[in-house]
Amino acid sequence: MLPSAHAETMEHIVREAESIRTIQAAFVQSKHIKILNKPLISKGMLYFKKPDFLRWEYTVPIRSILMVQGEKIQKFVWKKSENRFIRDASPHVESMRMVSEQMAMWLDGRFEENPAFDARLSNDRTISLTPRNEGFSSVISRIDLYLSRSSSQIERVMIIESRDSYTEIRFEDQKINVPLDDRLFSEIQ
Amino acid sequence: MKRCFCLIICAVWLLFAACGNISSHLPKFSIEPSSDVFLECRQLFSNQSRQYVHSIEATFPGGAGGFLVGAAKVIPQSENIDCAIMTLEGLTVLEASFKSGANPVVHKSLPPFDKLPLINRMEDDLRLLLLAPQGNAVKAGTTEDGIHTCRYQDIYSNSVDLQVLDSGNWRIRKYDKTGKLIRNVDMKICRKHAGFGMTVPCRMDLAAYGRHGYQLSMELISMEVLP
Numbered sequence: 583m584l585p586s587a588h589a590e591t592m593e594h595i596v597r598e599a600e601s602i603r604t605i606q607a608a609f610v611q612s613k614h615i616k617i618l619n620k621p622l623i624s625k626g627m628l629y630f631k632k633p634d635f636l637r638w639e640y641t642v643p644i645r646s647i648l649m650v651q652g653e654k655i656q657k658f659v660w661k662k663s664e665n666r667f668i669r670d671a672s673p674h675v676e677s678m679r680m681v682s683e684q685m686a687m688w689l690d691g692r693f694e695e696n697p698a699f700d701a702r703l704s705n706d707r708t709i710s711l712t713p714r715n716e717g718f719s720s721v722i723s724r725i726d727l728y729l730s731r732s733s734s735q736i737e738r739v740m741i742i743e744s745r746d747s748y749t750e751i752r753f754e755d756q757k758i759n760v761p762l763d764d765r766l767f768s769e770i771q
Numbered sequence: 772m773k774r775c776f777c778l779i780i781c782a783v784w785l786l787f788a789a790c791g792n793i794s795s796h797l798p799k800f801s802i803e804p805s806s807d808v809f810l811e812c813r814q815l816f817s818n819q820s821r822q823y824v825h826s827i828e829a830t831f832p833g834g835a836g837g838f839l840v841g842a843a844k845v846i847p848q849s850e851n852i853d854c855a856i857m858t859l860e861g862l863t864v865l866e867a868s869f870k871s872g873a874n875p876v877v878h879k880s881l882p883p884f885d886k887l888p889l890i891n892r893m894e895d896d897l898r899l900l901l902l903a904p905q906g907n908a909v910k911a912g913t914t915e916d917g918i919h920t921c922r923y924q925d926i927y928s929n930s931v932d933l934q935v936l937d938s939g940n941w942r943i944r945k946y947d948k949t950g951k952l953i954r955n956v957d958m959k960i961c962r963k964h965a966g967f968g969m970t971v972p973c974r975m976d977l978a979a980y981g982r983h984g985y986q987l988s989m990e991l992i993s994m995e996v997l998p
Contacts, residue, residue, distance in 0.1 A: 662990055
């Protein structure tokens with residue numbers, strides 16, 4: 583699937599990812615859609631702990647926390663009028679399981695084991711994931727993961743839905759292998 | 772026993788009092804010859820093109836619902852609205868254009884937003900929330916509760932009452948041709964957006980009544996006036 587020189591790089595990426603136990607990072611998400619003159623900016627924090635613990639927390643403009651701890655997935659959204667977090671019990675939360683599984687795979691370097699996406703590495707240290715399922719490609723046409731120059735950490739993610747609609751997520755201040763309390767993945771705090 | 776009876780009476784009274792706040796039928800009101808009330812009502816909807824981003828909490832019967840982000844571009848002159856509904860994580864679940872007098876044009880839709888009745892209801896709600904009422908202004912005056920009210924009626928005999936409350940907040944009520952209340956919208960005005968030269972609701976609570984009733988609570992995230 584990959585030219586040999588690139589395959590080496592892919593192996594290197596996977597090897598480096600194997601040494602990662604935890605990731606903590608801030609992120610800035612820019613959602614671009616045709617009808618908005620300016621992108622919708624969201625900010626938050628990501629916490630990941632192997633094998634499958636994830637906390638994806640938005641702080642701006644809408645506070646929400648998605649927590650995954652193995653099979654258990656829960657989401658809370660800040661209700662301004664009640665001044666507290668309330669559980670989001672919509673079926674959409676269960677569909678976030680797939681998203682969290684994808685993120686765990688990327689952060690773990692398991693790009694080529696991905697049953698949902700075909701992974702290709704390009705020269706500029708970009709891994710492009712294209713949906714294997716035709717139905718899914720009508721939702722997301724491609725995901726590009728941009729790796730940093732100095733390491734194999736993911737610096738930027740582009741989720742391309744269509745020519746006019748895409749989401750860019752930039753990770754900042756990444757901390758690798760810092761101790762992360764398990765409660766981060768099960769409690770709002 | 773006597774205390775328990777009093778509590779029941781109080782509970783029943785509170786229930787009636789709460790229901791009394793929302794009359795389910797088209798209310799009568801005294802007509803004022805002065806056009807001041809109409810001028811007041813006209814402030815509610817600007818003629819400037821603009822775009823909004825809101826957080827949306829939807830609640831359906833049985834407690835089902837969820838949180839979404841809605842973006843809308845409103846062109847009052849042509850009465851056109853472009854809208855997009857996204858998950859908080861940024862996935863677009865609906866992109867549609869609503870042109871006046873035409874069928875909705877859906878650019879992208881994921882379940883459950885791929886159902887035409889839902890898209891039509893969404894168009895009706897967006898028009899009620901973001902554009903001046905359809906049809907003619909038929910009267911303006913004060914209700915029995917002393918609320919300044921402007922009434923509009925469309926070609927299907929649906930009525931929309933715009934009300935300016937003492938608090939400075941607004942209320943919109945839509946009645947069907949039989950006079951039955953079908954929508955109630957409470958709009959909270961925030962001062963921080965007053966710089967746009969128009970009054971902007973920072974919170975809108977819409978209740979849809981009937982067999983498929985639902986509630987939408989919308990908080991303003993951003994608003995931009997378009998050139």
